[in-house]
Amino acid sequence: MSGNDINRRDFMKFMGLGGVGAATLSGCDMPTTITLEEGKEKVVAYLAPEEYAIPGIGVYFASTCQQCPSGCGVHGRIREGRLLKLEGNPKALNGRGLCQMGQASVQSHYNPDRIMQPMARKGGSLQPVSWEEAWQIMGEKVSGVDQGRSAWFTGTVSGHQSKLLDALNQAWGSKEHYVYEAVNNAVGEAVNEAVLGDAVPAYRLDKAKSILSFGADFLGTWMSPVHFSREYVKFRTGDRGVLVQVEPKMSLTGANADLWVAARPGTEGVVALGVANVLLTKHQVNGNSLTKAALDLIAEYNASKVTEISGVGGDSLVRIANYLKDNSPSLVLSGESANNHANGYQNAMAIMMLNVLLGNVGKTIEASNSMAFKDLKAKRGNSRALLDFAKAIDAGKYDVVFFMGANPVYTSPSHLGFADKLAKVPFKVALSMFLDETTLAADLVLPLSSPYEEWGTTVAPYQPKNAALSMSQPLMNPLSPETKSLGDILLSMLKHHGVAGYAGYDDYYSYLRAALAGMPASVKAGKSGDEFWSASVQRGLINAPSSPGSLKIKLGDIKQPGYQANSGFPMHLVPSTNQNMYDGRNANLSWLNEAPDQVSKVFWDSWAEVHPKTAAKLGVKEGDFVKIESDQGAIETQIYIHKGVHVDVIAVPIGRGHEEYGRYAKGVGVNPLKILSPAEDAESGELASYATRVKVTKTGHSADLSRLGGSERQVGRRLVSTVAASVFRRVEGA
Amino acid sequence: MSLKNILENWSDYRRTAEDGGHHDYEHMWAMAIDLNKCTGCNACSVACYAENNLPTVGKKRMMKGQGMHWLRVERYWDEPDMGGDEKEYQERGGSFLPMMCQQCNAAPCEPVCPVAATYHTPDGLNAQVYNRCIGSRYCSNNCPYRLRYFNFYSYYEESWPEPLNMQLNPDLSVRDKGVMEKCTFCVQRIRVGKDAARREGREVHDGDVITACAQTCPTEAIVFGDMMDKSSKVSKIWAAHEVELGKHEQHKSDPDLRGYRVLEGLNTDPCVTYLERVREA
Amino acid sequence: MFVSEKNLFKRPGKKAGQRSVNKSLVLLFALLTSVFFVGGAHAEVPNATPPKGTHSGEDVPQPIDFPHDIHADINGINCMYCHTYARRSKVAGIPPTSKCMGCHSIIATDKPRIQKLTEYWENNEPPEWNKVHDVPDYVHFTHEKHLQRFVFNNEGMDVANVSEVCAFCHGEVKEMTVAEKVKPLNMGFCVRCHEQNGGPSDCWKCHK
Structure with missing residues (x-):
């Protein structure tokens, strides 16, 4: 057993049950196996170990996390032939960090419900x-x-x-x-391909001074969240960029925004047109990059029209436009809640128009390198x-x-x-x-x-x-x-x-x-x-050596439907994606079930988020069960109330409500995807998962909501102290 | 250590500033957490589960507040410094606060332990010795941060069905019913770092020891290190924000420096400094 | 989780005569060898006070009756030749089967014990030994630190005499066939030695 690389594999083969067995018996520290009497525990030596396999000392080997499609590089800590813990590979895109899904992927590996034979x-x-x-x-x-x-x-x-x-x-x-990926960015990719000729360009958060994100949860679930978190820090330090998030239900990224704006689901494109309108009229931004048809359309979307359709006030439009104009270069993103509608492609196109108008293409949106x-x-x-x-x-x-x-x-x-x-x-x-x-x-x-x-x-x-x-x-x-x-x-x-x-x-x-x-x-x-x-x-x-690609700019037609009310089903269902459950694949991991949701802090169950005003209208308080009914069926779950949801929206996270999938997943919570109405995005043919209208009624049942305990308010204790960005820039700015 | 020795000397390393403070300790492990960088993603908490053999207790027990999350990310909706409560929407998002044992130098948990199971180490850590603990829970009642966790049940019986138990970290024990536990600043990692330095005949360098939470943090919001090493990253952050150990209030040259310690006014002298969250006004 | 200390002193009944006979034979043997190998069997460990305390436990059967005496005493093999991890890790380690076979593919291949070992090797299956020396799971004990203190960083200490340091906690293993536990290895035993030899007294040095 000498030489270099092939031994790594032989080691695995030769170690046999030996290393593993020794570990379970001598290393596991289960209190039930404690004995100080001699001869009560087994110890099994290696058969023929490699030089680096020293009992009691952990060694690290590189691999790749597959818990979500991002593909982060990891280092696994191995001791006595067992994988104990994962850390990010500092050389990879994700750096030394990992998200909670990556940390919990060891539980997928050691899951007690794994299939062990055909x-x-x-x-x-x-x-x-x-x-x-x-x-x-x-x-x-x-x-x-x-x-x-x-x-x-x-x-x-x-x-x-x-x-x-x-x-x-x-x-x-x-x-x-x-x-197939239930959580995807396909509509955004289609628009990128059509406008820029590059389906997945590089988003340079680190170069941006302001980011306007329409539902792109880049800190939580969007494309490569650990990588984006690293870029986000560069964006937030020094001169500290401004983050505006427009979405129907507060995502993790929304919870970190300087300005969080609630828009009716599906009207994100209208909000983008409204912002463009302010930029062109109030800030006299040069509109040469847009076609006459586009400029004419934007002119129609004055503040009152945008407010009527989207529910976003004129003052918010002005604030967004001011942030973008004053903090250049900017970056405008479209994510799940903007894309996954019957008019999702049009939303994404209108949002891309803002990037073109603000001259972001080539500055904060760069061509991806051509893959070798x-x-x-x-x-x-x-x-x-x-x-x-x-x-x-x-x-x-x-x-x-x-x-x-x-x-x-x-x-x-x-x-x-x-x-x-x-x-x-x-x-x-x-x-x-x-x-x-x-x-x-x-x-x-x-x-x-x-x-x-x-x-x-x-x-x-x-x-x-x-x-x-x-x-x-x-x-x-x-x-x-x-x-x-x-x-x-x-x-x-x-x-x-x-x-x-x-x-x-x-x-x-x-x-x-x-x-x-x-x-x-x-x-x-x-x-x-x-x-x-x-x-x-x-x-x-x-x-691999790669050559930088190039981007074209060819904005497609921009059009937006008006807002259609639905009296039978007056509310919008937002089947939100949360990082711990993701698309449901993590529901069989106990750590992620016990980890409270990032925003609502609910664990081990499903819940429905509504605005306090909506809750008052429905006559419900936290923990009350409601029936959420679409034209395709109904689900029942408990209410959580906060001001990070649009008043016309009820948001239920996806990922729970499994009928099978092992002991931790089965029978826990509800699956809002089941009651989605049939709707597709006209241009891309993608499932319009945010386009379902529902009717919400009180069931009369109530129980405590499984939420991380304690007050959600600081009651004067200075737990989280906040300082204004202008002060931060004065003291710590570049 | 004999019982007599313990009873006489348990508070050796629990010194007020007047008694000379921590200045002759071997190390003074501390943290700085930048809430401008923290996104509330919870990776630190799950990393802690992976590193420290934390059991999952299930929905019912979690709802009773019996969750064993040594590190929990709290989320608050109000912003006392900014106002805005009357607004229709949550315009500036949430306020996240990762809370782990603050390793107080004047820890309220220590003097109430009837058996000296919790005490201060020469590294400035607030230690919990599981095999001494008799489960009186006085310490937990006395912790103003609610960061001590009690094993009300034999969680290990259900928490790691085979083969999940193979993931357990052999560097620390699995705790049984009746024992109090809490964040240790990953003392097992500190041990490894110190041993490596000793073997190589050198001092522990900044970065040799990193806790599991700080290691995995995607934004590197959590910085861990030794305050006795003035060149360490954590020392520099504390110094830059003019937060000093051994005080119950800080007098700063510029009131806009962001460093503060949670519930500092209680004179617990915690080893974790937070840097204020930042938002556009 | 914590086993009460009184279990440490439990003396299970055992076959009385057998052990004492073995012991006296071994003692006689040890006396004889010490005459021939000056500075061998019972050399002093400098700068150290060996811990006091005895323990008498059960005989632990092993899959192969490994003769420590033949290896460590008669052939004078250093303990760390086989327990090679002791100087580097917290555990001393049972030698890998490949190490045994390094010699025994040639030496003593006609002996039944070696034939049994060869069988294990050829089946790619290491023997399952029964653990003799153990500390509770809440104890962090590291061989490496103790060897540094008493052997490698100990002025006047000859590494060839390492077995005298091992004997502090494991007894005169080179006089045994399969290992027996002859020291109590409880907290009092550890603490007394720490007090006498300047070991740390901080709880978290040894408890995890």
Whole structure:
């Protein structure tokens, strides 16, 4: 066992249960196992450890967090063969930091409800089977399928796993790969692509002096929150930029704003036009960058019209315009609550117009660097994939469907009838770590190893500067030898299918080694294949030379609908995304269930946020149960009251209300996605998840709300003291 | 340490400024938390769960205030310095306050312990010795910050179903029913940092020791370090904002310097300085 | 979580005669060897007062009756040759099976104990030893610091005599076959030694 890199893997293999067993018995410190009497505990030595494996001393190895699609680099602390804790990889985009999801991803890895062996549907229920049997079933059901009658339905994928998946689909004569993320930025990307020619440009928060964000929760859930948090600090120190957030329900970013403005859902574009109107009239901003049609439209949106439609007062419009004008350069962002409407594309276009008008393109919005590894790029998810896929399976288009990294049975609205449509697919395979709602609907379940047990590469969907490939390596032995990585399963399928060029690889590890060895010399920076591999695994990142791209500016037509009241369903439902539950994937982690929501401070349950005025109108107080009814159904949950919600809005976070998904998730809270009305964004075809109108009624039941205790007011104790920004700039400004 | 020794000497390192303060301590671990940088994201709290073997207690017990979050991020809606309560909307967002044991130098929890299970260390830490603790809970009642957490149940029985228990950090114990616990400033990490320095025959450098919360903070709002090291980042922040240990009120050359300590007027002499939150007026 | 201290002094019944016979044989053996190896078996540890206290516990059966005496005494192998982590980590460590095989792929391959060891090795399966020396989970004990104090940073101390330092807490292991616990390893035992040898008395130095 000498040499360098290959040993890392042999170590994993050789260590066997030895290291792990020793750790559970001698290191766990469970009080029940305490004994001072000799001979009551076992101690198992390593079989043949590497030099660095010293019992009692933690060592760090690099890998990649997969708890959300951001793809942050991590360092895992390993002791006695166990992964104990994760920290950010300082060389990665996220720096040394991690968010709460990343911290809690060890609980996903060690989850007591993980699937530990393959399962197949027998007599109506899923029964454990061997891999041999699983492959045999696959052979029977998949091999004979005609070209084009199979499809993959996945979450965001990238790197070499994505490359193998492409190769497999190509071999099967199928291009059908649906990439779905319930939480996405697809509408914004579509507008970026149309206007700038770059779907995901670099947002330079650090260069901006003012940020106007329409529902982009960049500190919580938007694209790459840890990276944006780091940039946010640069924005907030020195001369301290001004942050304005316009949204129907206060997000984490909204809770950090200097000015938080409540707008009726769907009217964000109108607010943007109103701000443009003030900029052009009051501040005489040069409108040459806009077309005559656009200028004419903006002229129509005077303060009174904007207030009538959006509920945003003229004084707020003036304040926003003043902040943007006085603190240049600015940056205007559109996020979930602006984009996910029937007029979402138009909202995002009107918001982009502000960037053009203020001259931000090229200053605070820069071209992303062109990615060196085109075939490894992230396939970003959207919700159109869900709608398209539902139509396709309803039409009986597929005989076989593979699911991985997405849980559409849980996240799809009831009106899609997704579970019923799915039943029409004769054979469904789920590659999964957990028995979630979708996995339980499958006919064959292939157990995935955790991201910290496998080899892989990841390309983060948001790549603002140097394009990088993030490495995943096993941080410990798999908890179950019966789980396999996505890469290994895909490789086996390719080999089974006899696709040329894959027979020579024993496993995904050897494929990856060869793939990295075959990278261009410019990437390897003069290193030999083996040296390059060692360096990549050690750093956790491969930086590739990239050339800066360029942006065009071609603003599309801007139009905005008027506001339509709905007397039967007078209120707007905001299915908000919160960082701890995200799209529901974190509901099986006890730490994140116990972690109070960032804004409402509610834990272990769902809740509905309303404004005090709305609560008075409904006659409810905190903890009262209300029935929230749309044209598609109803949910009941408890009320939380604060002034960070628009008066016409009731906000219910997504992520809870699972019918399955393990002991921590099952039966906890409600799922507002189920009662969404059928609505799509006209231009992009995305699901308009913020476009549902509801009627809210008191049920008469009441109980204490599970909220972090104590007063929400400081009652004169100077707990959080606040100082004016002008004072801050005088004392600490650059 | 014999019982006699403990009873006589437990307050050795609990010194008022008049008695010479902390100036001959080995270290004086302290924090500075910039509320202008803190976004309230809660990563610190979850990192603390991961590092310190904190059990999850479930909804019912959390609602009774029995949650074991050594570090909790509090959120307040009012802004006493800014006014604006009468406005229709929450225009300046929320006010976030990460609260962990303030490691008070004049800790109200220490003198009330009947068995000297909590005392001050030569590092200026407010220590809790689990195996001495008999669970009288006097300390918790005396903590003005409500930052001591009591094991009302044997949480370990349900909190780490296999294989979740494999994540437990062997560097500190899992606490059983009847024991008080609280933030230790990650004393296990301090131990590692000090041992490494000793082995290499040098002083502990600034940055050698970092608590789990400060480590993971995406905005680096939490700064941890040694106040005995005048060149440490934390010393510099305290000095720049004119906050001094051993005082119950600060006299500043410029009243607009942002540093303050929570409930300082109680003369608890905490080791955590907060820098004021900033908003456009 | 905390085991009452009276358990520490529990003396479970055991097969009385056997042990004393072994002991006297070993003692005789030790006396004989000390004659031949001057400065060997019972060398003084400078600048140290060994802790006092005895303990008599149960015999702990092990998967292989590892003879400490043959290795450490007859062959004079330094304790830290096998317990190699002691100088670097809080735990001394049971040597990895590969270390045993480093010698025993050649030496004494005909002996039943070695054959059993070889079987473990060939099955890629390390033996499960029964722990003899243990401290409660709320105690932070580190071998590394103690070895620094008494061996490496101890003027006049010869590293070859490290077993005398080990013996402070583990007894004369080189006179045993499988290890036995002969010291109480309770708080009083630790504290008395700390007082006599200038160890720290701060609670948080040793409790976690």
